[in-house]
Amino acid sequence: MSNSNFTRRNMIKTGAVAGAGLAAPTLFSPVWAANHAGYTNAPQGGSVTLGFNVPQTGPYADEGADELRAYELAVEHLNGGGDGGMMGTFTVGGSASALTGSGILGKKVEYVTGDTQTKPDAARASAKSMIEKDGAIMITGGSSSGVAVAVQSLCQEAGIIFMAGLTHSNDTTGKDKKANGFRHFFNSYMSGAALAPILGANYGTNRKAYHLTADYNWGYTTEEAVRTSTEAIGWETVAAVKTPLAQTDFKDYVAPVLSSGADVLILNHYGGNMVNSLTSAVQFGLREAQANGQDFQIVVPLYSRLMAKGAGANVKGIFGSTNWHWSLQDEGSKAFVQSFGTKYGFPPSQAAHTVYCQTLLYAQAAEMAGTFNPCGIGQALEGLEFDGLGNGPTLYRAEDHQCFKDVLVVKGKENPTSEFDLLEIVEVTPAAQVTYDASIFGGDLGTCNPGA
Amino acid sequence: MFGLDTKDTRLFFFVAVLVAFAPFLMNPFPTESGLAQFNGGYPDLMQRFVIFGIFAIGFNILFGLTGYLSFGHAAFLGTGSYAAVWMLKLLTINVIPAIVISTLVAGVMALAIGFISLRRSGIYFSILTLAFAQMAFALAASVLTPITGGETGLQTALNDPRILDFRAEGGNIPAPSLFGLEMRASYEWLVGGWSFTFNVGYYISGLFMLAALYVAIRIFRSPFGLMLKAIKTNQNRLNYTGVSTRPYTLTAFVISGMYAGLAGGLMAAMDPLAGAERMQWTASGEVVLMTILGGAGTLLGPILGAGFIKYFENIFSKINDSILHSWFSFLPEGLENVMVTILHPFVGKGWHLTLGILFMLVVIFLPGGLMEGMQRIGKMFSRKKKSDETDGKATVPAE
Numbered sequence: 001m002s003n004s005n006f007t008r009r010n011m012i013k014t015g016a017v018a019g020a021g022l023a024a025p026t027l028f029s030p031v032w033a034a035n036h037a038g039y040t041n042a043p044q045g046g047s048v049t050l051g052f053n054v055p056q057t058g059p060y061a062d063e064g065a066d067e068l069r070a071y072e073l074a075v076e077h078l079n080g081g082g083d084g085g086m087m088g089t090f091t092v093g094g095s096a097s098a099l100t101g102s103g104i105l106g107k108k109v110e111y112v113t114g115d116t117q118t119k120p121d122a123a124r125a126s127a128k129s130m131i132e133k134d135g136a137i138m139i140t141g142g143s144s145s146g147v148a149v150a151v152q153s154l155c156q157e158a159g160i161i162f163m164a165g166l167t168h169s170n171d172t173t174g175k176d177k178k179a180n181g182f183r184h185f186f187n188s189y190m191s192g193a194a195l196a197p198i199l200g201a202n203y204g205t206n207r208k209a210y211h212l213t214a215d216y217n218w219g220y221t222t223e224e225a226v227r228t229s230t231e232a233i234g235w236e237t238v239a240a241v242k243t244p245l246a247q248t249d250f251k252d253y254v255a256p257v258l259s260s261g262a263d264v265l266i267l268n269h270y271g272g273n274m275v276n277s278l279t280s281a282v283q284f285g286l287r288e289a290q291a292n293g294q295d296f297q298i299v300v301p302l303y304s305r306l307m308a309k310g311a312g313a314n315v316k317g318i319f320g321s322t323n324w325h326w327s328l329q330d331e332g333s334k335a336f337v338q339s340f341g342t343k344y345g346f347p348p349s350q351a352a353h354t355v356y357c358q359t360l361l362y363a364q365a366a367e368m369a370g371t372f373n374p375c376g377i378g379q380a381l382e383g384l385e386f387d388g389l390g391n392g393p394t395l396y397r398a399e400d401h402q403c404f405k406d407v408l409v410v411k412g413k414e415n416p417t418s419e420f421d422l423l424e425i426v427e428v429t430p431a432a433q434v435t436y437d438a439s440i441f442g443g444d445l446g447t448c449n450p451g452a
Numbered sequence: 453m454f455g456l457d458t459k460d461t462r463l464f465f466f467v468a469v470l471v472a473f474a475p476f477l478m479n480p481f482p483t484e485s486g487l488a489q490f491n492g493g494y495p496d497l498m499q500r501f502v503i504f505g506i507f508a509i510g511f512n513i514l515f516g517l518t519g520y521l522s523f524g525h526a527a528f529l530g531t532g533s534y535a536a537v538w539m540l541k542l543l544t545i546n547v548i549p550a551i552v553i554s555t556l557v558a559g560v561m562a563l564a565i566g567f568i569s570l571r572r573s574g575i576y577f578s579i580l581t582l583a584f585a586q587m588a589f590a591l592a593a594s595v596l597t598p599i600t601g602g603e604t605g606l607q608t609a610l611n612d613p614r615i616l617d618f619r620a621e622g623g624n625i626p627a628p629s630l631f632g633l634e635m636r637a638s639y640e641w642l643v644g645g646w647s648f649t650f651n652v653g654y655y656i657s658g659l660f661m662l663a664a665l666y667v668a669i670r671i672f673r674s675p676f677g678l679m680l681k682a683i684k685t686n687q688n689r690l691n692y693t694g695v696s697t698r699p700y701t702l703t704a705f706v707i708s709g710m711y712a713g714l715a716g717g718l719m720a721a722m723d724p725l726a727g728a729e730r731m732q733w734t735a736s737g738e739v740v741l742m743t744i745l746g747g748a749g750t751l752l753g754p755i756l757g758a759g760f761i762k763y764f765e766n767i768f769s770k771i772n773d774s775i776l777h778s779w780f781s782f783l784p785e786g787l788e789n790v791m792v793t794i795l796h797p798f799v800g801k802g803w804h805l806t807l808g809i810l811f812m813l814v815v816i817f818l819p820g821g822l823m824e825g826m827q828r829i830g831k832m833f834s835r836k837k838k839s840d841e842t843d844g845k846a847t848v849p850a851e
């Protein structure tokens with residue numbers, strides 16, 4: 001070193017500065033716990049802030065944009081604007097919901113938005129800024145299970161309620177479940193359980209399946225669930241290949257399928273991934289192909305209208321499952337499609353539906369608990385039985401914070417009558433058939449955390 | 453003081469004061485005002501400022517001094533994060549082992565990658581480091597999923613061993629802490645309409661950044677640093693005079709890899725999650741942008757560049773259409789919609805566009821980065837008073 005000068009005077013100076021630096025943190029320590037209401041971000045004044053954390057870029061950006069529309073609609077309805085949407089049909093335990101259009105607990109609902117970029121890291125940064133900067137009392141959204149799991153654990157640590165958006169992996173309310181996290185959407189297990197009987201009835205029980213799986217937790221549990229339930233009806237799994245989430249060109253993955261001896265291709269892909277992989281599969285002529293003396297078939301375990309739109313005519317006749325579809329004819333669905341369509345000019349997707357429901361459910365729980373304290377809200381949601389949100393009678397199970405409701409098995413429509421009429425409902429699988437024991441996926445809820 | 457000359461001491465204290473008072477400086481607007489949108493003084497963002505500052509300071513030791521442009525530095529950041537989260541899971545929730553081990557692991561990895569990559573220079577070196585970083589990314593994202601958690605990322609869990617900790621009762625995962633002082637603990641000070649947040653994790657990261665800056669200054673001013681500058685100026689001449697440059701470049705590469713590892717470790721200590729995308733080439737490119745934007749080869753530049761980019765990423769990306777509408781609500785409706793339409797592509801998810809334009813302007817008009825801009829402003833004011841004295845010094849970059 002060029003100019004070291006370890007004189008006594010310098011040592012003392014250095015020591016004094018270093019000592020002051022070390023002492024600084026302890027000066028603050030007595031006031032750490034200073035807090036107003038016993039939970040993080042207790043709303044001050046006449047408004048309450050919700051954080052809508054959705055993918056605005058990346059492979060799930062379409063879903064994110066639709067989620068944001070539904071959130072804005074939900075906030076409008078909660079604040080008494082618009083036609084009220086599903087607030088009018090939402091019933092809890094047989095009687096009307098506590099939502100009157102005067103905000104939540106009399107406080108006007110405001111919101112902040114963020115971009116998850118479909119990356120756990122970015123999603124956490126965005127959620128953190130909502131909690132720390134904007135004082136959000138609840139975080140909701142996400143269109144990927146990787147993101148949902150990451151943000152859910154962040155919310156658990158920070159003492160904030162997380163209302164999961166579109167996340168379909170078993171892990172979200174299984175292995176990685178958290179006391180502060182709740183999911184309305186269905187999961188991989190339910191898709192598998194609902195799909196397998198339909199696949200057996202249509203394609204027979206002597207089939208060989210080839211899986212292409214998105215390489216993250218949702219892909220894994222979906223592949224697992226579909227594999228287990230199809231093998232139970234006699235199918236055989238030839239191969240399961242993982243594809244990166246950011247992949248946009250699936251030619252290399254689709255090319256070896258025909259020569260593998262398989263006669264069914266199962267695409268455990270969602271959003272832009274599924275649109276691209278299905279298009280590649282169709283380009284390779286898989287849909288006209290014959291294998292093992294049978295017509296080659298393609299299955300997409302998790303379907304949405306946005307994906308069907310992206311894939312165009314390629315989806316005709318392809319089976320999959322979905323959480324909700326706008327063509328449902330119950331009062332709740334009709335009211336939601338009506339008010340969403342009036343505002344935006346097209347019907348909502350399942351992603352929009354689930355996040356709208358989650359926002360209303362959060363508001364209802366806050367009204368029931370009489371507080372925004374995450375522990376109170378958690379208690380209100382646990383075991384909540386409600387109806388009128390488009391899925392029929394639904395239970396928020398206390399053991400894993402997962403909703404149990406009917407699952408729709410759908411098929412790409414052969415003769416669509418409009419650009420939105422792309423899926424037809426093949427069967428409504430009753431909730432009882434897709435219910436499982438809460439302990440099969442392991443994990444531990446822990447205890448609710450209201451924060452500092 | 454500390455073995456620094458007067459100018460460097462002044463610079464060091466300038467940064468120290470910035471770090472100490474950042475909660476005030478970053479929150480200039482009252483919380484209820486419309487401009488509060490532009491406040492950046494919340495713990496997460498301030499932590500990012502200093503952590504990416506460390507990353508950029510380290511990158512600058514390699515790029516600014518030797519001129520070797522590494523396009524794979526994110527690999528060390530990611531490795532540091534994974535190492536740190538594993539320490540938090542296996543050893544203890546105390547952040548010290550996590551930070552130390554992450555720095556060391558990144559250093560070992562830098563030694564291996566540097567040993568091979570530094571056999572080439574120029575564009576070939578950049579490509580080699582990029583290749584290694586993409587390999588590391590692919591490994592983390594898919595092949596090594598049991599160790600890295602794949603695209604889901606690696607997190608702490610309730611049932612982690614944490615062998616050095618006493619098993620605490622209760623159903624919540626303990627937060628990373630320094631001997632019981634939790635990284636996320638904050639003290640909020642409300643004064644008038646303002647609210648200032650003092651966060652433990654931020655100040656600990658800040659101390660690490662000051663230490664990192666101090667070491668960087670000493671390296672810049674040492675004979676070793678001079679040798680690195682000589683390599684940048686003319687490596688052939690050094691070779692002809694019989695100096696073997698590779699040990700010097702390798703040392704610089706390892707030091708800068710350890711800086712990246714330290715930054716990764718601190719990131720994991722602040723928020724115990726490590727994701728594969730931290731290693732992606734975009735993350736490597738980001739630190740190059742930070743360094744060039746701030747001023748490559750200067751001491752303060754990379755810190756400024758890091759702060760600049762992180763601010764844009766976190767503040768501009770959160771401005772949505774409804775906020776734009778509220779800004780222009782005083783205008784007649786037609787005009788309001790026009791203004792919102794014009795600004796829409798530049799905010800929210802369009803923050804990359806704004807940053808790109810600014811980056812372009814800086815590179816074209818201030819090739820020396822933000823530091824050059826500051827020097828020009830500084831010159832404008834100082835020349836009036838004592839032109840004779842400063843003229844000689846002004847040609848030396850204020851590093």
